[in-house]
Amino acid sequence: xxxxxxxxxxxxxxxxxxxxxxxxxxxxxxxxxxxxxxxxxxxxxxxxxxxxxxxxxxxxxxxxxxxxxxxxxxxxxxxxxxxxxxxxxxxxxxxxxxxxxxxxxxxxxxxxxxxxxxxxxxxxxxxxxxxxxxxxxxxxxxxxxxxxxxxxxxxxxxxxxxxxxxxxxxxxxxxxxxxxxxxxxxxxxxxxxxxxxxxxxxxxxxxxxxxxxxxxxxxxxxxxxxxxxxxxxxxxxxxxxxxxxxxxxxxxxxxxxxxxxxxxxxxxxxxxxxxxxxxxxxxxxxxxxxxxxxxxxxxxxxx
Numbered sequence: 001x002x003x004x005x006x007x008x009x010x011x012x013x014x015x016x017x018x019x020x021x022x023x024x025x026x027x028x029x030x031x032x033x034x035x036x037x038x039x040x041x042x043x044x045x046x047x048x049x050x051x052x053x054x055x056x057x058x059x060x061x062x063x064x065x066x067x068x069x070x071x072x073x074x075x076x077x078x079x080x081x082x083x084x085x086x087x088x089x090x091x092x093x094x095x096x097x098x099x100x101x102x103x104x105x106x107x108x109x110x111x112x113x114x115x116x117x118x119x120x121x122x123x124x125x126x127x128x129x130x131x132x133x134x135x136x137x138x139x140x141x142x143x144x145x146x147x148x149x150x151x152x153x154x155x156x157x158x159x160x161x162x163x164x165x166x167x168x169x170x171x172x173x174x175x176x177x178x179x180x181x182x183x184x185x186x187x188x189x190x191x192x193x194x195x196x197x198x199x200x201x202x203x204x205x206x207x208x209x210x211x212x213x214x215x216x217x218x219x220x221x222x223x224x225x226x227x228x229x230x231x232x233x234x235x236x237x238x239x240x241x242x243x244x245x246x247x248x249x250x251x252x253x254x255x256x257x258x259x260x261x262x263x264x265x266x267x268x269x270x271x272x273x274x275x276x277x278x279x280x281x282x283x284x285x286x287x288x289x290x291x292x293x294x295x296x297x298x299x300x301x302x303x
Contacts, residue, residue, distance in 0.1 A: 001253065001291070002263040003283070004043035004084060005036055006236070008276060010065035015242065016060060020272050028273050029070075030077050037078035039284035040072050042263065043114060046070045046084035052249035053124040060122070062068070068101050075109035082112045083285050086202065086265070088121035088182035092129055095146035095163055096156070099170055103151060106174035113174065115151075116202055117144070119185035121236040131132045138162065144197040146180070151179045182234060188214060200232030207238055212259045233260045240267040243287065245280050257295070 007019070007025045009032070021028075030150065033044060049064040071083040090098070099113070106113040119140045120126065126133040142162040150156035150165075152174040157166040170262065182202040183194035189259050192216065194201035215233065218224055235256050256264060266283065270276040 001257055001261065001295075002042040003266055003288070004045060004082070004234075004263060005032075005041055005280075006086070006265050006267045007044045007046060007072040008032060008064045008270075010063075010070055011061060012063040013061040013233065016267070018270050019275075021077045022221070023275065026073065029073070031277065032075045032280075033078050033274065036289075037081040037282050039280055041081060041280070041284065043082035043084045044071075044074055045084040045116070045184060045265065046074075047086050048088040048092075049122070049125065050092065051125060051128055056122065068105060072105055072108065072115070073076070073234075075112065080112075082114055083109055084114040084182070085116045087118040087182075089125075090117040090143050090147075091120050091126070091131050091140050093143075095143045095150055095158075096139075096165060096168070096170060099147060099150035099156070099173065102179075103170065103174035104172050106176055106179060108171045110174045113176070114180045114182060115147075117147075117198075119190070124135075134149055141193065141197065144211070145181075147181065148197070148218050151181075152177055164220065175263075180232070190219070190221055191215075191218055192221065195221070195227060195231065199229065200234055202232075202234040204236060205264040208255065208259075211235060215260045232262045234265060235259075235261040236265040237267070241283075242269050246287050246290055249283075249287055250294050253291050254294060 009021050012021060036044060046065055046067040050061055052062050058144050058270050067085045075083055102113050102115055119136055123133045139162045141162040145160055145183065146158045146163040149158040150170065153172050154171050155169055158164065181198040181200045182200035183190055184202050184204060185187050186203050186205050190203065231292065237252055239251065243249060253264065256261055268276065268279045270279055
């Protein structure tokens with residue numbers, strides 16, 4: 001099991017962020033990033049929305065740092081932690097634009113990018129940006145194929161249903177020969193797309209019971225049996241973890257591992273920057289040790 005962080009400060013979602021994050025900025029983000037890097041966390045994340053319509057902000061929140069700029073800042077102050085877009089809305093962008101932007105970040109960070117992408121669901125934002133909402137599904141799938149053809153290639157070529165390019169140079173390009181693509185979403189369709197077109201599934205907003213049932217059904221799909229490459233299942237506990245109850249946290253992690261999680265997006269109940277940094281240390285030391293011991297005793301094997 002690998003553990004990454006849903007990064008504080010960069011996204012403020014009502015009812016889940018801590019009060020101190022409202023006035024926090026680059027200094028606090030740097031302390032979080034360097035501490036997580038030192039303690040061995042696998043990745044930090046940053047999501048994308050360009051402009052949230054005001055009536056929607058009460059539900060989705062209004063703050064979303066721009067992912068490429070934010071992860072570039074994190075890359076500059078860290079040395080090993082990976083950089084996850086969680087997620088960018090792919091239909092807002094041309095695939096070559098994404099390949100160039102995050103290929104550059106991959107090169108600058110020495111191969112640390114994980115590209116999380118989603119189809120998008122906020123129709124008013126699509127309209128605002130002049131992007132097609134109704135037809136986004138087929139365009140999204142073609143963009144995923146185009147991205148795979150472009151990432152890590154200085155002279156990419158692709159011909160699909162919506163995108164076509166050849167005789168072009170994209171320099172710099174990603175240094176990873178197969179830069180990981182994780183697909184977000186909350187539907188069976190998003191999981192099918194991930195199995196067919198990507199390297200992992202990173203859903204959001206689903207209960208444990210829903211995830212368990214969906215993953216159990218998915219193991220009967222032909223797409224699951226056809227996989228030959230490693231596939232990540234990246235899950236998020238329904239509520240932020242209370243680290244003052246370590247045994248319960250370990251039970252939660254073990255439960256997600258049993259349904260197939262290979263990585264976890266972690267959120268903690270915290271009250272200040274200092275408290276959050278303490279929790280990072282506690283999880284990396286005490287709780288990871290407890291989890292490893294429990295996993296060893298149970299002989300846990302990922303399905």
